[in-house]
Amino acid sequence: MKLEIEIQGQLRTIEVDPAADPGRYSVSLDGNAIEVEARLLRPGVLSLVVAGRAYRAVREDDAPAGNGSEVVVLVAGGRYPYRVEDSRSLKSRRAHASGHDGPKTIKASMPGRVVRVLAERGVEVEAHQGVVVIEAMKMQNELKSPKAGTVIEMRVAPGDTVSAGDVLAVIE
Amino acid sequence: MTKFKKILIANRGEIALRIERACRELGIGTIAVYSEVDRPALHVLEGDEAFLLGPAPATESYLRGDLILDIARRAGADAIHPGYGFLSENADFAEACEGVGIKFIGPSASSMRALGSKTRARQAADAAGMPRTPGSTQALASLAEAYSVADEIRYPVMLKAAAGGGGKGMRAVSRREDLRAAFEAAQSEALRAFGSDEVYLEKLIERPRHIEIQVLADEHGSCVYLGERECSVQRRHQKVIEEAPSPVVGPDLRRRMGGAAVRLVQSQGYTNAGTVEFLVDDEENFYFLEVNTRLQVEHPVTELVTGLDLVHLQIRIAQGEPLPISQQDIELRGHAIECRLYAEDPDNGFFPSPGKITRLLQPGGPGIREDCGIYEGWVVPMDYDPMLSKLIAYAPTREMAIARMLRAIDEYLIGGIRTNLGFFRRILSDEGFRSGRIDTGYLDRLLAERSTEESIATETNDETVAVIAAALFEALRVAPASAVQSPASAWKSAGRREGLRG
Numbered sequence A: 001m002k003l004e005i006e007i008q009g010q011l012r013t014i015e016v017d018p019a020a021d022p023g024r025y026s027v028s029l030d031g032n033a034i035e036v037e038a039r040l041l042r043p044g045v046l047s048l049v050v051a052g053r054a055y056r057a058v059r060e061d062d063a064p065a066g067n068g069s070e071v072v073v074l075v076a077g078g079r080y081p082y083r084v085e086d087s088r089s090l091k092s093r094r095a096h097a098s099g100h101d102g103p104k105t106i107k108a109s110m111p112g113r114v115v116r117v118l119a120e121r122g123v124e125v126e127a128h129q130g131v132v133v134i135e136a137m138k139m140q141n142e143l144k145s146p147k148a149g150t151v152i153e154m155r156v157a158p159g160d161t162v163s164a165g166d167v168l169a170v171i172e
Numbered sequence B: 001m002t003k004f005k006k007i008l009i010a011n012r013g014e015i016a017l018r019i020e021r022a023c024r025e026l027g028i029g030t031i032a033v034y035s036e037v038d039r040p041a042l043h044v045l046e047g048d049e050a051f052l053l054g055p056a057p058a059t060e061s062y063l064r065g066d067l068i069l070d071i072a073r074r075a076g077a078d079a080i081h082p083g084y085g086f087l088s089e090n091a092d093f094a095e096a097c098e099g100v101g102i103k104f105i106g107p108s109a110s111s112m113r114a115l116g117s118k119t120r121a122r123q124a125a126d127a128a129g130m131p132r133t134p135g136s137t138q139a140l141a142s143l144a145e146a147y148s149v150a151d152e153i154r155y156p157v158m159l160k161a162a163a164g165g166g167g168k169g170m171r172a173v174s175r176r177e178d179l180r181a182a183f184e185a186a187q188s189e190a191l192r193a194f195g196s197d198e199v200y201l202e203k204l205i206e207r208p209r210h211i212e213i214q215v216l217a218d219e220h221g222s223c224v225y226l227g228e229r230e231c232s233v234q235r236r237h238q239k240v241i242e243e244a245p246s247p248v249v250g251p252d253l254r255r256r257m258g259g260a261a262v263r264l265v266q267s268q269g270y271t272n273a274g275t276v277e278f279l280v281d282d283e284e285n286f287y288f289l290e291v292n293t294r295l296q297v298e299h300p301v302t303e304l305v306t307g308l309d310l311v312h313l314q315i316r317i318a319q320g321e322p323l324p325i326s327q328q329d330i331e332l333r334g335h336a337i338e339c340r341l342y343a344e345d346p347d348n349g350f351f352p353s354p355g356k357i358t359r360l361l362q363p364g365g366p367g368i369r370e371d372c373g374i375y376e377g378w379v380v381p382m383d384y385d386p387m388l389s390k391l392i393a394y395a396p397t398r399e400m401a402i403a404r405m406l407r408a409i410d411e412y413l414i415g416g417i418r419t420n421l422g423f424f425r426r427i428l429s430d431e432g433f434r435s436g437r438i439d440t441g442y443l444d445r446l447l448a449e450r451s452t453e454e455s456i457a458t459e460t461n462d463e464t465v466a467v468i469a470a471a472l473f474e475a476l477r478v479a480p481a482s483a484v485q486s487p488a489s490a491w492k493s494a495g496r497r498e499g500l501r502g
Helices: A087-097 B013-025 B042-046 B065-075 B091-099 B109-116 B118-127 B143-153 B176-194 B251-267 B299-306 B310-318 B398-411 B421-429 B442-448 B453-457 B460-478 B487-501
Strands: A002-007 A010-018 A024-029 A032-042 A045-050 A053-059 A071-075 A078-085 A104-107 A112-117 A130-136 A139-144 A149-154 A167-171 B006-009 B029-035 B049-054 B079-081 B157-161 B171-173 B199-203 B209-217 B223-235 B238-244 B272-280 B286-292 B335-342 B359-361 B368-372 B387-395 B413-415
Touching: A002 B460, A010 B460, A024 B460, A032 B460, A045 B460, A053 B359, A053 B413, A053 B460, A071 B413, A071 B460, A078 B460, A104 A139, A130 A167, B006 B013, B006 B065, B013 B029, B013 B042, B013 B310, B013 B368, B013 B387, B029 B042, B029 B065, B049 B065, B065 B079, B065 B091, B079 B310, B091 B109, B109 B118, B109 B251, B118 B199, B118 B251, B118 B286, B143 B157, B143 B176, B143 B199, B157 B176, B171 B176, B176 B199, B209 B251, B209 B286, B209 B310, B223 B251, B223 B299, B223 B442, B238 B299, B238 B421, B251 B272, B251 B286, B272 B310, B299 B310, B299 B335, B299 B368, B299 B387, B335 B398, B387 B398, B398 B421, B421 B442
Parallel strands: B006 B029, B006 B079, B029 B049
Antiparallel strands: A002 A010, A002 A078, A010 A024, A024 A032, A032 A045, A045 A053, A053 A071, A071 A078, A104 A167, A112 A130, A130 A139, A149 A167, B157 B171, B157 B199, B209 B223, B209 B272, B223 B238, B238 B335, B272 B286, B335 B387, B359 B413, B368 B387
């Protein structure tokens, strides 16, 4: 099985095939062959032996990693968010990313509850001006506009619960 | 002397569970209370009885003393243990319990009032002949008074809220021209946080250590101190790592601080567990800071080095039993360190990170204790303090306790939410911490340094393993059964091979 994995800002090509012995895999990472022995202990928890060294790896959730959405793997105290790419969507995403200076979104950096909307729809804001305040665990976080412009969309109101990554407002 | 049959625990999270465990060990029934979001919380699952208080906000649930007392009465509780935070230092609540004949496990309302207010506690310290930081012992009446006190004790000074805690209503002022703004800011912050704008002024001690003495007093006039806890590793006046004993406190200093702490609490007729906090300068001068009239978050480090169970003793004292130990019986053995695991993101300004714990692998083995109220699949609510767990390591020496803690952190895997676990690895590996050169400003200085941990974390080798793990997870998602075999079926196929050979 051949995969393209974007991890730590790099695109890695990896091929994984079960070897003759159960639990053993032939892995080719960016063209280098590596022998790996692996056991899925329970869903999301993997024991790996790579070149004689034992590791435990955890995949943070059960959601599929396709279509460019991000999942996280934890290994040896490190936290590695990754995406699985199919080559077509990668190209289109790259084309999109390199593009123009269009509308920008303000996303929730943490899960929480909206306590204040500082700039309603239609209001002009400076770059770095506070737009929405969210609160979690007794701590408030003011989310600022990424650029100067007008709030063209305000998707939340005080009292709303938001998840990390939710789009709260759009600035153009 | 009364023997409690049932105790209501007016708290949530790890401390509620810790108290439930103590009750169970003593053969006492437990009553849990919970808010609407806490129905699946571990303290509810582990209680013998459980009662709903109300909606998630603490003001509508865990701070509703009236509801809690009503439940205690209806359920037939003999006593209420308040844990820490919430109602634990609320003298009115303690008094209300006394009023209806339910024992409040803690000091009396009157000694709580005398020692709970920082200004009144400073007056009590003077009366008990205890050293304290120079400054006022009463609320500042005006800005003019603030100027005159500050001029007298000389800058830098510290403004503090009389009702304060957790760094709120606190301002350091190093120049006269900054006093007005700081005074007004401290007052309004204190009013918002504690409902009282009383602030006072004290001399700022440079690079102090925060060291506290645990005391236990029974209702028959006996009082002992259980050594000290070193709590200098703080971020924004919140403790992050605590240890016992302190690497800088020797037997003589311990005896002097312990004696002073006992004198102070005895002067106010204090009973049950309490903590007297001090600042200690680099010449071993100690200054009284405040009294916490409750069980502390960091009590386990004292339990490990003294071999005593503080919650058992709290309950026994509240039952009217005399202290089963005297000062000569108390001996400190070994070294204990506690790390407070928070749901927060060190890479993103330590912002809170509530949410679902999708994976959880917890450490164990010799010398490791974990007091927590979490489990895999539980959603950490956004409504309360972000503390998830207290990881505690115990070993014969400080050096070995640090090594043991690092080992436990390596064993710990938590997915779905961000935590400060990796941050502990950095502190515990830092030469300053390892050699015991810590004061209350230590952590801010460490955070200001560029982290070398980041470059270590992205080392090629671990990253390679991460890519392989990611690929295997994806491959196994597509074809789990054929791609990997469980250990059981591997045994089966090995057995089959053996069979064929024979």
